[in-house]
Amino acid sequence: MSSTVDYLVCALALLATAARLVLTRGLCRRPGERRLLVFILGIGTAVAVLAPATRAAVPWESVARCVPLLGYELKLGAECAIALLGYAVRQAASGPAAVRRQAVGSAFVMAVSAVAYVVGGVRPEGPELVAGPVGRLPLTLFNALFTVHGCWCVAVFGLAVLRSAGVVAPGLPRTGLRLIVAGTACGFAWSALSAVPLWETLTTGRQEIEEDAFSAPFALGTLLFGIGGMTLAVWAAFLTRSxxxxxxxxxxxxxxxxxxxxxxxxxxxxxxxxxxxxxxxxxxxxxxxxxxxxxxxxxxxxxxxxxxxxxxxxxxxxxxxxxxxxxxxxxxxxxxxxxxxxxxxxxxxxxxxxxxxxxxxxxxxxxxxxxxxxxxxxxxxxxxxxxxxxxxxxxxxxxx
Structure with missing residues (x-):
């Protein structure tokens, strides 16, 4: 994606988060809602951090080298939030232990990913991440952890919402859940497509930083469907009244x-x-x-x-x-x-x-x-x- 589209996605995420905070001002927010907001905000911010213009705007080479790591860590944190939201949806089927396991597992993945990035001597060069002389395996591990973690988190959330949509009566709530399920499907495809360059990374020590052309629509669909499902009741009421x-x-x-x-x-x-x-x-x-x-x-x-x-x-x-x-x-x-x-x-x-x-x-x-x-x-x-x-x-x- 170009930087303009990246920043547009980020602005959309920020706007959706701000609108939701304003609409629920003074109300007691449930943990599930807070996790959803963290996910949307995390994904939007990560996309903006990984934008080429963001890296180019950092004047210090040592800091610019860590900018891609920050973007990927933000994505991992957002994925953890969406998995925790899935556990919140499945309250009867999951308890505090499952939530703790997810949080600890995500923290472990984030830590190992950061270590692999540093040990591999990974640095950004133009639109790519380039590993050091012995960094091919660490960079491949970094990418593999990101892919597996993303697929797992999105699957946990998607299955929970899909079960809920099946028992909700027809109407706006069920339509909103179905939109969220569609966004989850896009998110799963988005995460799974990160596995495509694994072999190239292992053999060449290089990895694209930006979203590939074939994965960018899934990234945008994840946000649009997710935000649409979350705000359906609000904008449907507005459209009906209008x-x-x-x-x-x-x-x-x-x-x-x-x-x-x-x-x-x-x-x-x-x-x-x-x-x-x-x-x-x-x-x-x-x-x-x-x-x-x-x-x-x-x-x-x-x-x-x-x-x-x-x-x-x-x-x-x-x-x-x-x-x-x-x-x-x-x-x-x-x-x-x-x-x-x-x-x-x-x-x-x-x-x-x-x-x-x-x-x-x-x-x-x-x-x-x-x-x-x-x-x-x-x-x-x-x-x-x-x-x-x-x-x-x-x-x-x-x-x-």
Whole structure:
């Protein structure tokens, strides 16, 4: 990977860790959560430490020589954290002894790896680690320990999460666990691919420091799936809320033709609205409440204009539209608006036309009124009502 991608991975890890710490601020964090954060932070930091630009930025040769060792030790520590997290997930099947064995085993691997690195006289040369004259075997041991330890730790964690995902009910928690399992699979492949250059290391005393092109996607997948699974509940709730607000704003705008016509005729239907920045008002800040208010205002306008509804219109509009109930309701409203503007009151008893009944919830009311608003603005039948009913058709379909 290039240094830019390395630093991007590190930034992603830091951002995920910081976001989780902020979200759980003031709460008691469980050991499992702390271990997961250590893993993400350790992997992200290790990738950045091993970046070519990081080594190039160190001015002292003796310190630069140890930079790759620091990066690999950070990876080993992160792998230990993910294994300990696996034991935390399997609380009933593993006790403190298993946790201690893992911690001691990982500490031993880290120590032996560091000794092998120093004894082998390993030093970075460009994109490679180069062993000293007698350092081929120590460098090979260093790489083998790293590979085996990584595969073991990731397998411990992955199997624990996989068992948990199998018993969790469908929903966001199980989806989050499955994302983590996918990240674990990427992590296992990432660790296992470290075994590819073992023979070359043993025969040549050289080893690539940077991630190979074929292993880099697995490294990125490990972080992305892991972070996605850990934060699924947070961003899923955000996306759901955002989608709901977008739908409410869209429906609010779709009701505009019908609402504007009713508001022009009956201004008093408008409820008190907040005035926002640039006069945009409440809809942008709270589109769901604005939509609820707009539906109420439309229904109030329909009720106010009910006495102006022409009793001839429903029958004529039904025939003209082929029985389309939305067109009938829109035509009745159009005729009532024309009658109100002219001061006519065709329905002397104040009953007139009753709007179609829909389910008593906002979603159903909105869906129906959006349909009525659309045909109110576009229907040829409604346009005909506004210009006046043909006399022959009007009289032949009068209501008794």
């Amino acid at each position: 989608a709901r607000r977008v739908r409410a704003w869209r429906d609010y705008r779709r009701l505009e033709p019908l609402w504007s016509a009713l508001h022009s005729a009956v201004p008093e239907i408008s409820l008190t609205a907040e005035v926002g920045v640039l006069g945009l008002g409440g809809p942008l800040r709270n589109p769901e409440f604005a939509l609820y208010r707009r539906v109420i205002e439309i229904r109030d306008g329909q009720l106010t204009l009910r006495a102006h509804a022409d009793p001839r219109v429903p029958g004529w509009a039904e025939v003209a539209s082929g029985g389309d109930a939305a067109v009938v309701e829109a035509a009745v409203l159009a005729a009532a608006l024309e009658s109100s503007a002219a001061g006519h009151r065709p329905s002397a008893d104040g009953t007139g036309y009753a709007p179609r009944e829909v389910a008593a919830d906002l979603a159903a009311e909105t869906a129906w009124l959006v349909t009525v608003s659309r045909v109110f603005a576009r229907s040829a039948v409604v346009a005909q009502v506004r210009t006046g009913l043909p006399e022959g058709e009007a009289t032949s379909h009068q209501l008794s």
